[in-house]
Amino acid sequence: MEFAWTHDQRAYRERVRDALDALLPADWDTHYAPQGYGSADQIAFSRTFCPQLAERGLLVRHWPEKWGGESADPWEQFILAEEMKWRGEPRGPQYMNVNWLGPTLMRYGTPQQQADHLGRIARGEVIWCQGYSEPGAGTDLAALQTRAQKVDGGYVVNGQKIWTSYAHEADFCFLLARTGVERKAISIFLVPMDSTGIEVKPFPGLVSDGHLNEIFFTDVFVPDRARVGEEGKAWDIITYALSFERVGIPRYHVGKKLLDRAVAQLTVEGRGDDPIIKARAGRIHAKFEAARLLTYVVVDERARQAPPSVNGNISRITASEACTDLTHFLMDYLPDILTGGDAILREFHRGNIAATIAAGTYELQLNLIARGALDLPKG
Ligand SMILES: Cc1cc2nc3c(=O)[nH]c(=O)nc-3n(C[C@H](O)[C@H](O)[C@H](O)COP(=O)(O)OP(=O)(O)OC[C@H]3O[C@@H](n4cnc5c(N)ncnc54)[C@H](O)[C@@H]3O)c2cc1C
Structure with missing residues (x-):
């Protein structure tokens, strides 16, 4: 498979980056990002940031026009997600609203529920749990x-x-x-x-x-x-929402940058030639690349409007494995790399433990793959 972004997609990524540069405050990296996107400060910030993103047509661009979007394809949705995650997810919890709660209501909600909730989500005004x-x-x-x-x-x-x-x-x-x-x-x-x-x-x-x-x-x-x-x-509804959640956060994007930083540091320290370090770093790099491409397989399915498949579970476990391996790598070779450094990477490292738990554990994903891809019996 060959994969490359089109000219328009690259231009869209630049547009998102420009918006982030314009909208994030000077103390974003030092004050907000270190607290994590579940903190009260970041959530409060998201209530002003998301409406501004919405005004620029970037919050729900992938939604249908009827609900305030521009029917952009899921590729743009993921370009946006990658850039947001890289900057510490300034949308706060509202990433859930736009990626799966809203779409679930579009599909299963009553007209009244859609009228009550979709507009508020599209304007970036509301926090859900x-x-x-x-x-x-x-x-x-x-x-x-x-x-x-x-x-x-x-x-x-x-x-x-x-x-x-x-x-x-x-x-x-x-x-x-x-x-x-x-x-x-x-x-x-x-x-x-x-x-x-x-x-x-x-x-x-x-x-x-x-x-x-x-x-x-x-x-x-x-x-x-x-x-x-x-x-x-509720079961079909919840399965639908979870299929979006499991491939909702592009961990591979930040994970790969954190790995690059670790490798650069090890090289400066003269340890870059250690064959074991090289092998481990190479394997993690390969896993993040695999996670990225497997995620893109799911994005492609969505772009073709194919029903959610077991590929979502496969992509999820690949990303979680890469995150876990990276955590072990950092603990073994550079336990101090994150203490004073980049707050966004530190926050990512801290939250990595949850990558194998939240939205269904690693073992649950394996069970779903065993049944969905290999036709193995339940139980
Ligand atoms: C950071 C974070 C955020 C979260 N946010 C939310 C949220 O917003 N809303 C929400 O509702 N939940 C949330 N969760 C909860 C999460 O969905 C659950 O922790 C997860 O589903 C696992 O459930 P549990 O903790 O009860 O573990 P258990 O289900 O008790 O599992 C314990 C262990 O046993 C294994 N296990 C269990 N059953 C099987 C089986 N049949 N086969 C093989 N292995 C099995 C599991 O894989 C796991 O390793 C969050 C969790 C975390 C860590």
Whole structure:
């Protein structure tokens, strides 16, 4: 396979870079980026940055005109994502809105839900969180116990979520809750985070402070109109959203730059000739390149409007493996490289541990590949 960007795509990348240079404040690299995109400061920043990006036609360019976009192809969406990730993701949590929450509502939302939410997302005004995982339901998501009990005009929600990124600053939650006793009788609700009965408790983690939260729901009333799709039929919707999430963050792009920096440092220190270092660095480079091209295979599928395939899982594990190998490489040879250096790379390094966990663990991706690509039996 040969891959090269077209003239227009290269020009688009320049346009994105110019916008970032113009819109990011002078203290972006020293003040905001080090805090990570789950921090309160970066999330607050995203509320001013994303509307400006939207004004320049760069926030939802890949959306249909009807919803405020320009029907740009998924290649442009990824060029934008690569450049944003490289600068520390100044869109904050709004990368989720534009890449999969909005598109999921376009496909499965009611006209009222689309009218209520898509415009706000396209204008860059709103922060969402995703309430899926629970203490007893991560990989086995169908085991979730948060319950939405049917009442007159809506549902009453009780239960607990965990690991919910951005919940402490979110305006809405894309919530999964059980609406029946059968294992997969689960529904999705669009829930305002200021609803009575919601309590958010941040907890510390390796990713940026404030990123991770528990959410407690106590008798939270959610109207019927907030349910997405049919009652108890959330599974297709969630699979659709996750297929975008798993190939949503171009880790290969920053990872490769971090590797280049490590190799440059080792060369300066006279260690670049060490055959073991060369072999390990070469293998990581190859994995990041493989991850990049496998991601582009998925982008190509999207551009052709093919249904989500197992290639998304394959690309995901390749990127996570490259990130894990890079983390080990840095810990072995340059444990100090990140202490005083580039904040964006440091933040990337800190969050790499989550690359094999969030959006479905490494092992879950392998199970999906075993079933989807190799036809091996479940269980
Ligand atoms: C940084 C970060 C951000 C996150 N953000 C969110 C968020 O915004 N919203 C949200 O809902 N969740 C979020 N999560 C949660 C994430 O989706 C879960 O951690 C993940 O699905 C794994 O679930 P678990 O932690 O319960 O682990 P478990 O499911 O208990 O898994 C533990 C280990 O067992 C393995 N395992 C489990 N079942 C199998 C199996 N059948 N076959 C082989 N191996 C298996 C897993 O691979 C894993 O290694 C986030 C997690 C992280 C780290």
